[in-house]
Amino acid sequence: MIKEYKTIQEIASPLMLVKQVEGVTYDELAEIELPDGEVRRCKVLEVEGDTAVVQLFESAQGINLAQSKVRFLGHPLELGVSEDMLGRVFNGMGEPIDGGPEILADEHHDINGLPMNPAARAYPAEFIQTGVSTIDGLNTLVRGQKLPIFSASGLPHANLAAQIARQARVLGDEETFAVVFAAIGITFEESEYFIQEFRRTGAIDRTVVFSNLANDPAVERIATPRMALTAAEYLAFEKDMQVLVILTDITNYAEALREVSAAKKEVPGRRGYPGYLYTDLATLYERAGRRIGKRGSITMIPILTMPEDDKTHPIPDLTGYITEGQIILSRDLHRKGIVPPVDVLPSLSRLKDKGIGEGKTREDHAGTMNQLFAAYARGKDAKELMTILGEAALSDDDKQFAKFADAFEQEYVNQGNEVNRSIEDTLNLGWELLRILPRTELKRIKPEMIEKYMPEA
């Protein structure tokens, strides 16, 4: 028999203080029933003696201290999981909102998950062809990786994420795939764009959507990505699927976290975000990966908007420290009309080295990748110098590097959202562009490779 308490002492949204409770435990899920019968969910943040500090997931509007009842449910927030979730749309708390029937859950899982044992991880090493040159060629994504997109307001991150979701495949592989999409505080339009994209490509039947839109309760956003990851873990590690998780937008998630932290009067860290933001984000991101003895995998693409385009803002900064690289979008390239506007130099995939080369992509991949990076960096420096001093001040070599940088942006980066390039196309295009440079400058590539792929005319 679950006890009901009518002892709410205080509500300061999103927190609530309940007195004279018994047997309440940390992180327990609770329900609050309003006088009109409406039920809202909340969870225990702290319990001291007979007082519990409870966090509401929804608004506190209309709660009457004297007449509302609180029930503690004896378990943490859970998600009922089942394969039937594929093709369905849920709200941020995991309840179906597409008008379909309730999910008959196979199992109920705590949405916080459990930390993965590092000794039980399998190292991600299978190349995923996304069909996007700047990713495949230079910042290669592998199965089980977490690779965020650092975007900013007004940049087309949604298009890039949808393009990846649409085109991504592992070469020569017939595994079943699934997409788990979590909309975290984004607009209806953006969410709808993704859902339409999934529909257009037929992926919708293999997609689970968790949707917390901008006008949904902010605090619910703390649960939304965890719901999505719980579903993803079930599909990947119990149903052997290759799951791609898209979380957008992590910035909204961090703001919800800050709201709760501020309400709890915690000592703030940088920019008012709680000191545990790193640890908290890590408990999301680290749920990506592969496990020894399991066929499935979770590949994660979180999207975040950098406030003021600032990469050192705590959200992108801490994300970058946890994730295995980052794809950064550039406002300059976007203005130039380059699609997708991937800023190649600060972008990085940490796991690329194990996923490329002979037997995975092609033997010349590593060398050309390093060469393209180095040459583009030098070309950009040369162009900068050119704007200050004029073209005449450049050495002949530098002029060629500047020319290379332009061609690289126009042809390699600027491929459009609809073009799906195979890895061979991407690598060959790289060689094509390297021809602009003097042969002696190709120091990063083994001479045998240059002979083979760029024979002297």
Place this chain on the structure above:
Amino acid sequence: MSGTITKVSGPLVVANGLADANVSDVVRVGEQRLIGEILNMTGDSASIQVYEETSGLGPGAGVETTGMPLSVELGPGMLENIYDGIQRPLPEIRDMTGSTIARGIEVPALNRERRWQFVPTLEAGAEVVGGDVIGTVQETSAILHKIMVPPQLKGTIKSITGGEFTVADTVAVLTDAQGVEHALTMVQRWPVRIARPYAQKFAPNRPMNSGQRIIDTLFPIAKGGTAAVPGPFGSGKTVVQHQLAKWSDVDIVVYIGCGERGNEMTDVLMEFPELTDPRNGEPLMKRTVLIANTSDMPVAAREASIYTGITIAEYFRDMGYDVAVLADSTSRWAEALREMSGRLEEMPGEEGYPAYLASRIAQFYERAGCVRCIGSDEDRRGSVTAIGAVSPPGGDISEPVSQATMRIVKVFWSLDSSLAYARHFPAINWLTSYSLYVESLQPWYEATFGADYMKNRSQAMSILQQESELQEIVRLVGQDALGASDRLTMETAKMLREDFLQQNAFADIDSYSEYRRQFLLMQLILQYDALCRDALEKNAPMQKLFAIPARVEIGRAKSVPNDEYETVYAQIGADMTAQIKEIVAGGEEQ
């Protein structure tokens, strides 16, 4: 002695009824017997940090003290193993609970079933003091594990037996001055927050060879020294740490993955058994102990992981070994301190970090050093070298963790994101990094390689410094404004950067470069500089000098196989001399 929980707030639990417990005692919390440690006591009420997730814990649940501070088990079986922050073996946890880490698991750190061949080195009747070696165990093919008398004991060996034993079996009996008998096993327990004793500490004077050119040649670290590697994300901190763990010429490596990525630890676990130590041909894993408390694992155990790691390192040091401790990343450890401090409602210092942050960081690094070990043999020396990664928010090292670290460490390898963007790896900035060991290591370098090694070093540093000044000018007025000699300085600096400092951690040959090879490569570049300078004085055309074929050869010198480089480098040197001579001769003819 047991108490009752009154408050739960994340990893912080408050319980009363614990009047008999001591500060720092390990306690068992709740029905699941979660592991915790007492931080503070007020009356009979204790603030406890719990090393596991506290979800489901509430007031009324029991707390039991073990009466012991947080300790590690030290003995055979640690090498090749991977532990969490409080020394629970992760492979055994995997066998018990699958891919995730469930709560309240109790597993001894050292396997109790595995048998080791114990070879006594003493006989009954021997007088021993703490630290004396009573026998050995060949723990891995690379490491001979020395079984020592625990530091606090001394007396006479009453009996000692060789043979196959588990770590918990008695291998010897010691009678102390009071006539009390102590059974000695192969395992010792030691509280992690207390440094293990040593007889005497020395200033370090031998370099730790890392096989990384920028480290060994420009910013060397001594065995027993301390270093910090700060850098923004993506600048290659972890690769630098991995390279040091792989190639350092120490006997034992303790690698602490503290609040970092799970896949990085998996990478080490997969890669190290495959790699061989260039010095003895043994797999690198045979000398490695891993501590992994990844970022998704409980934050309180992350705080402990640093101490667990350094205590294990000190234990191997006591055997007379050189040990390197690599902590990645100390910033995450500091954040764990901050989180607990916040929950304890302590008055925050800078950026919310507790006021004792700097002293805790200093205490950690001070446990490094070169020592004469305790024991009756006078000449057993060991060292602990501590190298910590620092992850400053936004790459800005004005923050408290970086600053507190810089005050204490002697070597600073500053990673630079702009170098990383240009794929210049390792992205250690040669202008902002420093090593305070250069002077104390100079005698060693001179005795080993003659006076030239250090002379080359200072010349290279000066060329790189001049380059950065010249670049300022080039940025303002263009390259043509420079004189020939300055142009040459820029060219040499470019060669130093591209052909010497850049080193590919993922290339088989280039990943590790021995001293001699570093020395010869540096010689070649400086020889080029000297020859060209000479030629320019004789009015040789600059562009021709910059374009000689030997330069391309120097550019490829890094990938010459290890058994050929002596001859190949000599050949490049000869070719270069000839080519420059030719240009000089041609210039004079015109």
